[in-house]
Amino acid sequence: MASESGELEVPANQKVERLLKTNINEEFARKAESLKPELHQWIDRPLSVIKFEPDPDAFFKCKAVQIHTIEELSKLSYGKGDQLILDFGSHRVGYFSINLGVDGINADAPARLRLTFGEIPYDVTENLHPCNTWISTSWLPDEIINVDWLPTDVDMPRRYSFRYVKIEVIDASPKYKIRLSEVKVRAVSAISSDAASAVSPLESTDQELISIDRISQVTLRNCMQTVFEDGPRRDRRLWIGDLRLQALTNYCTFKDFSLAKRCLYLFAALPRGDDSLPACVFEKPKLSAGSDYIVDYDALYGPMVYDYTVASGDLETAIELWPTILGSMKKPLVHLDADGKFDSKATDSWKFLDWVAGLETDAGMHGLVLFCCKEINKLAALISKPPPFTETVEKMTTAAPLFYDKDLGVFVSGSSRQVSWSSQAWLALSGAMDAPTCLQALTKVMGDPTAVKPLTPYAYHHVAEALARCGGEEQCLKLMRDYWGGMARAGADTFWEFFDAEDSRRSPYGDCHNNSYCHAWSCTPSYLLRVVLKDYLAATSKA
């Protein structure tokens, strides 16, 4: 998800909704706290000093060229106006440190440096300021530091998310230049290097898929800190929709059940006054609910507990969280009309599904809520509770065809009868209609240039999973090769918050410098390849 939804996106009634928030469930909060991981730490060093040269064929229109080996660095010196770019070889999340030495007679004045931590080339090849963005520019990954006494070690106290570090010497003094050595990052993650190495290889010899799987895992690992962050660069927060996809990918890779359980309890610790759940929570400076409320995220809490229970075998947690799950469905179900059709206009609470502008959400939300009801019913069976939504499922299943336009062969949404990929995806995932019909609808919109396409990897994931679940495994693979494969071909070390193969500067925030390039909701290819497409890949590799 993204931060500071701001005036552009947040419904006006959010302030009212905020008032519903009640006190923290201390027992759940304590349980979450007890599950807080000690982060694993390791030291990584830059591989080389580079510059970027123009390259019209590259996605970012430039390519990195080594200008010094890292061994040469400590012999170089940098004075006022000089700069250099260090390349760590891949994406890191952690704490940067460096030794600033002196080349000169005396370090007779402080050193003033600007450090910029880049996930992609633009971060370090361009000036980040001013930034034409409607979210906060305080996310921009640059710092100006003043260092009084050289030589000295400088340990940057904040955590950064980067592959490149640009260091600009704003000033030293006429009497000295700066030498740089001991450059390193103390990388951090809930997942140790051993645990990362222990993930079984992808059962495929397809190098593209192996690469996509690897990038997915790095993305996920770098987002796994003391919570599943949405992005370690921005906004470093735990969102339900993102968490669900991260957790699914985690279960088939790192298998960190403890961190997933912690995150389930963090939300359960913060129910709002009407038993709904906040869309996100803040861990720091103290546990608190984000003010954002999103209907679909609320509904997805139950399926997330179901996924956890199946993966971990831990029934107790599901039993303890059962009342929270039931609470989380109240508000979504308020949106059902007399026919059992989801009506987004029933409240002005935020229905998200995707960041794409103007998305009609009735159809997609119908599919999503129906999907959630079914998953929760399955969870009930696991923990020997009566399924709470049998009747609802029946009613919504009956209503689902009302979204289907027989003439067009697709699901439509809203009074404008909007045709979007997301509507097809969620109605397909809900199993409201038979798989061939759903696959046909998906295939149709994907070939229709006037259909509303997804904007985010989050929405692309649901399309990809829907394809595979409806027998469109080959189409799913093609979409993955186009979309996530496109990021890989563009040079991604980790998958991005957004990707438009045609426009490397596209941003939902007005300026790509405020995009996040290691973003949790794009880490799902490992889940798709290892779980959803597992049998298909096995079958096709044998064939």
Add this chain to the structure above:
Amino acid sequence: MASESGELEVPANQKVERLLKTNINEEFARKAESLKPELHQWIDRPLSVIKFEPDPDAFFKCKAVQIHTIEELSKLSYGKGDQLILDFGSHRVGYFSINLGVDGINADAPARLRLTFGEIPYDVTENLHPCNTWISTSWLPDEIINVDWLPTDVDMPRRYSFRYVKIEVIDASPKYKIRLSEVKVRAVSAISSDAASAVSPLESTDQELISIDRISQVTLRNCMQTVFEDGPRRDRRLWIGDLRLQALTNYCTFKDFSLAKRCLYLFAALPRGDDSLPACVFEKPKLSAGSDYIVDYDALYGPMVYDYTVASGDLETAIELWPTILGSMKKPLVHLDADGKFDSKATDSWKFLDWVAGLETDAGMHGLVLFCCKEINKLAALISKPPPFTETVEKMTTAAPLFYDKDLGVFVSGSSRQVSWSSQAWLALSGAMDAPTCLQALTKVMGDPTAVKPLTPYAYHHVAEALARCGGEEQCLKLMRDYWGGMARAGADTFWEFFDAEDSRRSPYGDCHNNSYCHAWSCTPSYLLRVVLKDYLAATSKA
């Protein structure tokens, strides 16, 4: 003194001179270390939130107007683009801290602030960047900070020197503004509040002199840290010429003999290869000699030990430092020609006396070196050594009239026969000719608009002291009222590195934003009033 003398001022052979530097005298270094003071600390808080309004009659063309009481501050909130100025009421040296609170739904993004620590209004009423200066812009007193998790306390790790703090909110987020509370400075000095309060009142009822004396003491106290710094804002270093004036003022006010002794040993620990002394030393990150060498500063080391011995009664230190003193005179005396006249061209080592451009230094240096020889001879008598410079004093005294132009009635210097205040001052202080002649010469140049005037308070001090020592006490007082009194009338809380009553923007560094406004070499009025003019003030107050 000033930092980074840079290409403009440092003679080309300094690099050669640097090679003369030998190893540290570890015993003296240990002695200095053992005398390092624990700094006294106390908490001060701002008095109000102010703005500056135009005021054409004020020196800085503006006046401070309170817009909020400090009690109101914590109820205010500041969002993107907002700023405020806090006024601590007077000059402080120390560590700034603040609590950043949240006014809004969620602090869902970091806060990015610029903090600017101002000694004078221009520091906080103007943009400091770009700064048109030939010394390092890294001295500029502004910081940009990014704070991840609000609410939180922010403790700025560097020491600042300021009265005003400007806080600009570069960005917060659409969801919150920042509240400020717990604003404070942990002020530091080698001199405790008790010791500062224990200084005897000035024996005068003249309010102007009382005010000048008070400002001098604040200036000195704020420069007294673990060494006598030249300026706590810039360049925070121990220079011989500055130290001598600070120590003299200290002996008649705070009487911190230990810190003075420490500083004498710091220089003695760092003799250069030819036994000369560096013009300045660096305490941090480890004790080392500055690369600057200044002939006059070298020579002034002995008189400084003499002053210390007289003030403290500690003969042992003088005995231990005696070889250092003899070493420090070697290079200055190399400049005497066959007639015993000081010849600046004899070496191209730096002769300072003042920052004023184009100063001819033969005459002034002749006076200064003669003065030093006499002081060292007096010290020899105190510690029962044979006076080392009897012959030199005789020779230089005989030569001194060669600088005197009988027709003009002033001392002249160099082949251009330059007439400057500094030449008169140092030859007067040396006692080379009779007091009435010297006073007449001083009076003459001070009435001659073509004479080279001093630029720095350092040079003004020597003129003022020379006047008083030659019977011109009333002229000394007038100069003090004009010069230091002028700073007081311009609003100085502490005396400045430079002052030009006609031009509030004047700077020897190209840009007044890089001036220092609490600078040790301007702290001497307390010494002049309490020692040099003591009898005169007593006599005139009785009259």
